[in-house]
Amino acid sequence: MDIGIVAQQLFNGLMLGVIYSMIAVGFSLFFGVLDVIKFSHGDVVTLGSFSALGAAGVSGALFALPPALALLTGLAAAVGAGALAGIVIGRILVIPLRGAPSINVLLATLMAGTVLREAIRLGVPNGGNPKPFPALLPSGMINAGSFSVGIDSVIIVCAGLLLVVGTHLFVTRTRFGLSIRAVAQDDEVARLAGIDQQRVVLGTFALGSGLAAFAGCMLGLYYREISFNMGVLLGIIGFASAVVGGLGSLIGPIIGGFLFAGVQTLVVVAMPISSAYRDVVAFAVIIILIALFPTGIIAEQRSERV
Amino acid sequence: MQNSAANGCDMSSLSSPAPSLSVPGIRRHPRALVAAVVALLFSGGGVMMHAESQPVVLALLAAFVLAFGVSDRTQIGREIAATCGDYRGVANGMALLCALILIVLFHADHYALLMLSTVAIFSTACIALNLQLAFAGIANFAGAAFFVVGSYTAALVTAYTTVPRTFAPLIGAIVTGAIGLVLLLPVLRTRGHYAALVTIAFGVLLRTWLEVNDVLGGPQGLKIGSFSIMGLDFARLKQIGPWSVSFYLPYATLSVCMFGLVFILVRRLENSWVGIALDVVRSDETAAAVFGLSIRLWKVVGFVLGNAIIGMAGALYGMMNGFVTPNGASLGDSLLMLSIVVLGGIGNLWGSVVAALIILEVPEKLQSIQEFRLLLFALLVLVILLFRPGGILPRPVRDLSRFIDGAPK
Numbered sequence: 064m065d066i067g068i069v070a071q072q073l074f075n076g077l078m079l080g081v082i083y084s085m086i087a088v089g090f091s092l093f094f095g096v097l098d099v100i101k102f103s104h105g106d107v108v109t110l111g112s113f114s115a116l117g118a119a120g121v122s123g124a125l126f127a128l129p130p131a132l133a134l135l136t137g138l139a140a141a142v143g144a145g146a147l148a149g150i151v152i153g154r155i156l157v158i159p160l161r162g163a164p165s166i167n168v169l170l171a172t173l174m175a176g177t178v179l180r181e182a183i184r185l186g187v188p189n190g191g192n193p194k195p196f197p198a199l200l201p202s203g204m205i206n207a208g209s210f211s212v213g214i215d216s217v218i219i220v221c222a223g224l225l226l227v228v229g230t231h232l233f234v235t236r237t238r239f240g241l242s243i244r245a246v247a248q249d250d251e252v253a254r255l256a257g258i259d260q261q262r263v264v265l266g267t268f269a270l271g272s273g274l275a276a277f278a279g280c281m282l283g284l285y286y287r288e289i290s291f292n293m294g295v296l297l298g299i300i301g302f303a304s305a306v307v308g309g310l311g312s313l314i315g316p317i318i319g320g321f322l323f324a325g326v327q328t329l330v331v332v333a334m335p336i337s338s339a340y341r342d343v344v345a346f347a348v349i350i351i352l353i354a355l356f357p358t359g360i361i362a363e364q365r366s367e368r369v
Numbered sequence: 370m371q372n373s374a375a376n377g378c379d380m381s382s383l384s385s386p387a388p389s390l391s392v393p394g395i396r397r398h399p400r401a402l403v404a405a406v407v408a409l410l411f412s413g414g415g416v417m418m419h420a421e422s423q424p425v426v427l428a429l430l431a432a433f434v435l436a437f438g439v440s441d442r443t444q445i446g447r448e449i450a451a452t453c454g455d456y457r458g459v460a461n462g463m464a465l466l467c468a469l470i471l472i473v474l475f476h477a478d479h480y481a482l483l484m485l486s487t488v489a490i491f492s493t494a495c496i497a498l499n500l501q502l503a504f505a506g507i508a509n510f511a512g513a514a515f516f517v518v519g520s521y522t523a524a525l526v527t528a529y530t531t532v533p534r535t536f537a538p539l540i541g542a543i544v545t546g547a548i549g550l551v552l553l554l555p556v557l558r559t560r561g562h563y564a565a566l567v568t569i570a571f572g573v574l575l576r577t578w579l580e581v582n583d584v585l586g587g588p589q590g591l592k593i594g595s596f597s598i599m600g601l602d603f604a605r606l607k608q609i610g611p612w613s614v615s616f617y618l619p620y621a622t623l624s625v626c627m628f629g630l631v632f633i634l635v636r637r638l639e640n641s642w643v644g645i646a647l648d649v650v651r652s653d654e655t656a657a658a659v660f661g662l663s664i665r666l667w668k669v670v671g672f673v674l675g676n677a678i679i680g681m682a683g684a685l686y687g688m689m690n691g692f693v694t695p696n697g698a699s700l701g702d703s704l705l706m707l708s709i710v711v712l713g714g715i716g717n718l719w720g721s722v723v724a725a726l727i728i729l730e731v732p733e734k735l736q737s738i739q740e741f742r743l744l745l746f747a748l749l750v751l752v753i754l755l756f757r758p759g760g761i762l763p764r765p766v767r768d769l770s771r772f773i774d775g776a777p778k
Contacts, residue, residue, distance in 0.1 A: 094562070100562050100565075156751070156755070159755060160754065160755070160758075163754075163758050164715075164758075165561065165562070166502065166508050166707075166711065166715070167711065167754050167758055169508070169565065170704070170707065170708060170711055170750065170754060171750075171751060171754045171755070173704055174708075174747040174748075174750045174751050174754075175747075175751065177701075177743060177744075177746075177747035178744060178747045178748060178751070181741075181743050181744035181747065182744065185740065185741065185744065295700065295701075296573070299569060299570075299573055299700070302566065302569070303566060303569075303570060306562060306563055306566045307566075310562065310563075339577075339580075339581035340577075340578075340581060342573065342574070342577045343574050343577050343578045343581070346570040346571070346573050346574040346577075347574055349566070349570045350552075350555055350567055350570050350571065350574070351555075353555045353558075353559060353563060353566060353567055353570075354554060354555035354558055357555075357558040357559035357560075357563060358559060358563060359563070
């Protein structure tokens, strides 16, 4: 097989991996601070891409902004909308349901996702159909033999990697990150140490959801097309990546995201004809991995009180 | 104790063993009252299935909410509800009778009979989900996927084998149960969200696979032959004696009977030592292990049995509709089933029926909200989860005090 094609596929895998990781990190963050799975996460991704589309489109039309500025406006709108959605969902749904059975919380956040999705479908003009996403990044190509890749894709991958690394540094190096980890470790002790738990929880929701919304923008820029229901599968993939990697750690979801993307890419490379089977194989691998590593590849550390 | 075991139906009622009733009418004719209440509820459901005009549907909904409020908030309402709980045998028998009367009344009305069968079949599947979620403690996020597996099995049985079609639902049950058993291996090794992922992943996997492979018809799905029993082909039945009847009449009868059988089975399980074992395993695995209960065994029993019932219901639903497509296997449909269970009240079998009726039927009837259907549905679920976390009819707490010697019966 041509080395260029392999490199091309590797790059595609890297691209998907970055996006999946950004979504998966959110699941891990929420699970850390509140022991909940926020299943509306995939629809926050959609919300991000639609906010970016709207903001970039409107500001571009009103002020004739250059693409770079329109892009920044779009990104800011996406991250803002995502963070706001995260805070609202956390405040009115997840925190009040803290004591409820986990199935109730799961269902509540899934339904919140449905509300978001339907609101986008009904609220956006002609929202039921896929929407073209403007090309806001420079459009040159980098060629090396049979390997060719758009400059826009390279920028997306670099930005994504930077953001994932940045989130990791934020959680491990800053004061707020310290309080997130403290609440995740033991919320009672954290409260005794004077940490405002609600602030930390809502901050975490804003952080994770903002990341997801950013991932939504990246998807729009990469595929040049977004639709109201693209978040469903992305949410499941993000959740699967986080769980397979290990919900308790921050590196786990990143590993899981790249693993999922790797399996998908591998299926496409190995069986080019039946590339439609990539999700089938990827999810089968996920089920097998759960059987092999019942609490994720980076195992959750917990002790059982008997 | 002998008596109570023979009755079998009133063990887990919430009310105190000897309810002190303040309203004389209830005390004098409890059975008549229970029968009247059930008949009233079913006639309401029947009118709902038959209703054409939106004001009637809205009025019925308002009446339902009012009746629910009365039974929940007022003294007499609570007493009537408690009496219904105490005379479950009368209530359940009357329910079966009412369902059959509705079928006779609707004998030529395709649409009403289709609705009735759909509610009965989905209620059956949701009772099975209850068995898995509320009793065995395994959240099945692939309910619709297993339902569709049952339909596909029925399609293959009717198309490629000479097996009598009467057995198609049974084969659907066996196949679905077997798949559930395989899927349970990873579930048993883990817990909580990790276990939830397995069923979610299976649902997505199955749906994608059904869509991309050509053997099972791809996105178009498959045709399914009609059900037949002892040479009576359900698709050909147009006439019974002098009456011309709807094609759906035999399916409605069959699905109500299937619901009845599954209801009795699951209720018996709940009230037997199996139900107690499942409750213990679910609520505290450590304690269950200390008392020598096999956690794996009981989870396998609950999950596989539940899956088999879902598969059977799916096969019958497929045979009634005549076709199956991968669309029905989506995560959204599985969530719809799970929402019915949670909305009705986790563990309450009649609660699932009430929720199934509301969720399957109201959107069909209110055409004007068709566009906003999903949005309103999601908001409704959120409101109920926030303000009534136990569901519409919460599961009564198991009350074993009447087994203690000397306790009042």
